[in-house]
Amino acid sequence: MKPTEISNPDYFHKVVDCQWACPAHTPVPEYIRLIAAGRYSAAYMVNWQSNVFPGILGRTCDRPCEPACRRGRVEEGNVEIRKPVAHGEGSQPEPVAICRLKRVAADNKDDITALLPKAPTKSNGKRIACIGAGPASLTVARDLAPLGYSITLFESDPKAGGFMRTQVPRFRLPEAVIDEEVGFITGIGNIELRAGQRVESLKHILDQGYDAVVVGTGAPRGRDLEAPGRTEAAKHIHIGIDWLSSVSFGHITSIGKRVIVLGGGNTAMDCCRSAKRLGGEDVKVIVRSGYDEMKASPWEKEDAIEEGIPFLNYLVPKSFNHNNGQLVGMYFEKVAAVYDDKGRRSLKPTGEPDVYVECDDVLVAIGQENAFPWIERDIGLEFDQWGMPVVDQVTFQSTHPKVFFGGDAAFGPKNIIWAVAHGHECAVSIDKMLNQEELHDRPQPAVNVISQKMGIHEWSYDNDISATLRQKVPWQDQKLTLKNIKVEVELGFDAKTAYAETQRCLNCDVQTVFTPRLCIECDACVDICPMDCITFTPDAEETELRQQLTAPTLHPDQDLYISQPLRMTGRIMAKDEDVCLHCGLCAERCPTGAWDMQKYFIEMTHAGSGCRKPARRAA
């Protein structure tokens, strides 16, 4: 096999599974160590730098990092350490509670305002319009305002925050958290928020001479359900995201006693739990698919179930039943999942009689769409056949050079962390464009790989491996939470629980770095490695090599770290990165320092001098 090029920033980045999976590439192990050290403000700033909304994301993130977390793979095969539950099976293998630790940093930080950037007193004269003040636009503002750009945020709602403010219910995300983190951005200066001002024409904005325009208007249109009775009973049938938004702004404060929520995504979960708090006594979620196929994050489904909300699966809505416009119930057709020989699933009616469910209100949460009625089609901005703007995947530039798209507006509904990632890229593009640079020419991220060795057996990170299982987040008493929609359900970890959780992190960013010319092939690393990751073997092609490993390959998507041939025997060192604990014992047992534990820190390219070509200095 070709020796691994560890100088390629991606190689070690991939080893840090959580960071690699995060769209904004937040340095997770780095801030987890800071939390363990009680340095909450520092942990917050590491987050803020990369994902802009640590307090919000620490409560609401879709957590792509957690399914990727190595801890889950490690616990998978170590049943002994897992708590015995019923029938002698161990508890489920669980990743580190990364998201909840992020919240710990946000909740316990000191006043960090002095650490935030400030806009320079003198603007650089460039004006940027951001349409929709959601996470994508706010990220653009945060990245560009400190560089001297003048930012104008146009927002149709009375306050900035977008989706985070309008659609995430207050019992998951208190308003104070949004106010604080939006405030950190607007506090930078040189950012003007025009709230309550809906933009009706992009042409009109462009005519005002902005140097660049960012469209971060989200996916604001909830999909409707066409079925008999829909128009007649319209008064008690609500579109989920619109209803949530009205609840957020206090326009809606009650709902009928019997509520049906249609849909299986996260919006449906927010709808049913909100309905439960606004007077819904009998709230049900009814979904076409099975429980496992429901799109909502597993923990959001569990939280709804915890609150006593039943899920009725495999029921397809057929019609609304009403008495002169007064909704009284809905008919559903029973279906079953049928798989064809290619394993594709389709839902086939079972032929059983239709199911009738009584209800007073229905919330339709079956998806949301983009809508750009306010963008003129004759200003040089192309749309594709599905009505989506044509946007460059790398630069986020539309076919109109001055117009950029970010967040859900760019490629359809995703989630906050993706919007943040898009925002960073839009900011880089704008900064390069307004410095007359090629937008596709994007510099590599800054990478720092540095030894953590402090003494013969001392490392500057805690390399002991904790056998603790995932800590459970305490919940506020349901008597309180189900009565008042503004009472936050999750209480967050206290300091002690947070510390225990931090210890589960395997410090995957502290890399095992191998220097072949120092190796004397004494096998000490092979003998000590608790996970049998290391093999010394004659070189071969990957498939064959994987057969020769000390322990078999379980996840071929995880890389092998391959060394140059060794001096004495010509064999190579092959390390399977899959379940490495980063305990550093290979380096402790290595007599020659051929193994070293080196911390890999990657700083993504953000707007500013880092994204541009080095400026020429006067001689």
Place this chain on the structure above:
Amino acid sequence: MTYLAKPKLHHPSLVKNQAGYTRRDYEGKISTLCAGCGHDSISASIIQACWELDIQPHRVAKLSGIGCSSKTPDYFLGNSHGFNTVHGRMPSVLTGANLANRELLYLGVSGDGDSASIGLGQFAHCIRRGVNMVYIVENNGVYGLTKGQFSATASKGSKSKRGVLNPDEPVDLVGMALLLKATFVARAFSGDKKQLVPLIKAAIQNPGPSFIDIISPCVAFNNHEGSTKSYDYVREHNSAVNRLDIIEGRDEITADYAPGEVINITQHDGSVLRMRKLAPDYDPTDRIKAMNYVQERAAEGEIVTGLLYLAPEAADLHQYLNTVDTPLNQLGASELCPGTAHLEAINASLR
């Protein structure tokens, strides 16, 4: 050494053997030897061999003397019986233990100082008497614990870390073991586990005194230029006469060999040693030739490794002494002390 205990977490694919244990269950405490010590590889090989042979840890007694090598029984088979004896006296304590309970598997772990200097007499007599044991010498040619003086196995003319040349002839433990008719004699290198693990397995199965001289570089005091027991030197001068691939009875052999390349040796207990020849004319069942071959190659500067001798018919101390089959420690007072009448009868027979 390391400050951390080895984490209990293990690779998800770790499997149990027929005795119901994983390889990790055969480990001991974490080693306190210097990082990179060859002895740690030998410990790992013993662990691997015992796991592969489905050995019950509580049926093993590991005995050692004094020295770096003799510390190692603490680092493997943490659930077996152990005895750290007086310097050089492992063989006599082991002989006693073996006489008292012939049913355990005896693992004698010693070093070049322990066996070739202070314990040379004990070593010789233990082999001579045919005690059924696996006698492992972790041979690094140097006194590591006292900072690197030459030991009795250091080659004449080899250089110490301080640059002094060794004026003395080395004790050849393999030669002595062959001379004194150990029933299994092998030499191996700690840096080649593929060769070492099958040798340990074969030695465990051999029902007589099995001796393995394992060259085990001392990274701290004997791994420099001019040493004849460094990783580099041993790799360069290693001349393996054969390789044991698999001990049959557990797995089918699937590899193809050229005719004449492989010989099968049926052992006392019916298991088969399959040996791949590397030196074409080497016959490990001919003791005299083996002695000559090892000496000839040594004179050429080569370190002969592999299975050097396997007695076609192995016997041990209990057979020579004609002891009862039941271990002595299981006999009751009436068997051990048959009474006055029997004594009188014996005395009468001698009058």
